[in-house]
Amino acid sequence: MPSLIEQGKSPAEILASLRANADLFMSVYRHLEDRNLEQPVLRQRSFPSAIEAKVESTAAALERDGIAIWPGFITDPELIEELRCIVYRAQIRSQRLFATAADDELRVVDEALGWEYCRGGPAARAGIARVDFWPDRCRVPEAVARVWRDARPAEVIGRAYRVPTRPSHVIGERVFRDPRGDLVGWHVDRIMDQAKVMILLDDVDELNAPFRYRPGTHRALEEKKLLLHHYFSHGIFHCEVTAQNAMAIGTETRVCTGRAGDAVFFDTGGIHSRSVCYEGAREVLNLNFSDLPTAKNRFFEAIRGDAWF
Ligand SMILES: [Fe+2]
Numbered sequence: 244m245p246s247l248i249e250q251g252k253s254p255a256e257i258l259a260s261l262r263a264n265a266d267l268f269m270s271v272y273r274h275l276e277d278r279n280l281e282q283p284v285l286r287q288r289s290f291p292s293a294i295e296a297k298v299e300s301t302a303a304a305l306e307r308d309g310i311a312i313w314p315g316f317i318t319d320p321e322l323i324e325e326l327r328c329i330v331y332r333a334q335i336r337s338q339r340l341f342a343t344a345a346d347d348e349l350r351v352v353d354e355a356l357g358w359e360y361c362r363g364g365p366a367a368r369a370g371i372a373r374v375d376f377w378p379d380r381c382r383v384p385e386a387v388a389r390v391w392r393d394a395r396p397a398e399v400i401g402r403a404y405r406v407p408t409r410p411s412h413v414i415g416e417r418v419f420r421d422p423r424g425d426l427v428g429w430h431v432d433r434i435m436d437q438a439k440v441m442i443l444l445d446d447v448d449e450l451n452a453p454f455r456y457r458p459g460t461h462r463a464l465e466e467k468k469l470l471l472h473h474y475f476s477h478g479i480f481h482c483e484v485t486a487q488n489a490m491a492i493g494t495e496t497r498v499c500t501g502r503a504g505d506a507v508f509f510d511t512g513g514i515h516s517r518s519v520c521y522e523g524a525r526e527v528l529n530l531n532f533s534d535l536p537t538a539k540n541r542f543f544e545a546i547r548g549d550a551w552f
Contacts, residue, residue: 254546261546265472272434272471273464275539278306278405280366283536285407288398298395301508302402305438309461309513310497311399315392316506317442323503325386327444331372333358352497357381370421376413387413391529396440399508400532404436409535418452418517419524427452427519429489431482432511434471434552435544436537441499443509444526452520453500454507457481457493461513466492478550489514 252260261268274280290298297313304311317323337360340351350361359375362368376383383391390413397409432439447453464471474482484492492514499507509515534540543552 250288255473255548258546258548258550265468268472268475269464269468269485271542272539275537276464277488278537280538282406284539284547285401287402288382288394290398294395295486302399305399305403305508306507306511308458309510310456310458310499311508312499312501313399313506313508314501316395316503317504322386322389323444325416326390326528327526328372329384329386330417330444330528333360333415334372334417334419336359336360337362337372337374350382355486360425369423370419370425372417372419373548374414374542375416378412383413383491387528390442390530396506396508396530397532400440400535403508403510404438404535404537406536408532408535410440410530412531414529414531415526416526416529417526418520420520420522425452429484429486429514429516429519431470431474431484431514432539433466433480434474434512435540436481437511438532439509440530440532441451442528442530443501443503443505443507444528445524446502447525448500449498449518450520450522451525452499452517453525454509455516455518456497456499456509457489457514458497459513460493461510463492475500475552478552480549480551484514489516 261271289295301311301313336353336356337351338357340353340360341348341362344351346365349363350359352359358381359377361373361375363371376387379393391410401408441454444452460467470482470484470488473479498518501507
């Protein structure tokens with residue numbers, strides 16, 4: 244990477260060189276994986292010793308496996324219930340608003356509440372409802388703001404990626420059994436560094452759409468080489484992986500069943516998917532860390548122009 248910059252190439256020329264040469268792209272990508280490269284300095288917060296131990300062990304597991312579970316992350320049943328009500332209410336209101344929206348409309352703003360509902364394309368919208376809370380664009384309900392203000396998630400993510408960070412936005416998601424079907428697919432969210440914290444608001448077992456993750460696949464660069472370069476070259480944000488390829492990378496599938504209040508921390512560069520909802524529903528609140536100031540993200544942001552990856 245330094246040689247590309249030393250050669251005095253413009254960002255657009257660097258982008259073109261990397262798109263044309265998968266091996267060069269991979270050598271740069273591999274270099275940028277090093278979390279000891281020059282990055283903004285994280286000043287660690289201090290916590291009471293029991294929480295400090297959980298923060299540290301969760302960050303270490305997240306860095307190593309790409310996934311870490313913190314059982315009983317939220318213990319206040321009233322807070323969990325309030326968050327469930329918010330996500331459920333969002334589903335009802337979003338269905339009403341989307342019913343009169345054009346078919347290609349993927350986002351709609353609820354003027355009464357200032358919330359933003361979003362959905363996938365026509366083939367990917369059965370069985371799932373989403374509400375996005377953006378800090379600068381909407382009124383955030385107090386229960387969601389309480390989770391947002393919690394210092395623990397940002398500290399875990401910060402220690403795993405060695406950068407200071409905070410959530411970029413929060414997503415409420417309700418997955419439910421839907422007679423129209425249920426499209427679930429293995430994928431990597433994007434090729435830039437990003438992490439999510441998924442807080443379960445319902446008890447989740449094998450029947451109500453547990454999250455699945457292939458541990459270690461956030462780092463399986465050689466195996467993901469073609470996938471990474473393909474999505475980079477085409478400026479594509481959401482990287483789908485066939486089931487066959489998903490099973491060929493990594494050695495196990497972790498199925499994240501758990502109790503309401505548990506939190507799943509994961510690196511979205513690892514291969515993951517929700518599973519089918521056969522019964523009932525499940526709700527989660529996702530804290531998204533999309534703006535990590537890692538060396539990798541700063542490099543890609545500098546060269547991407549209008550591309551989106
Ligand atoms: Fe994802």
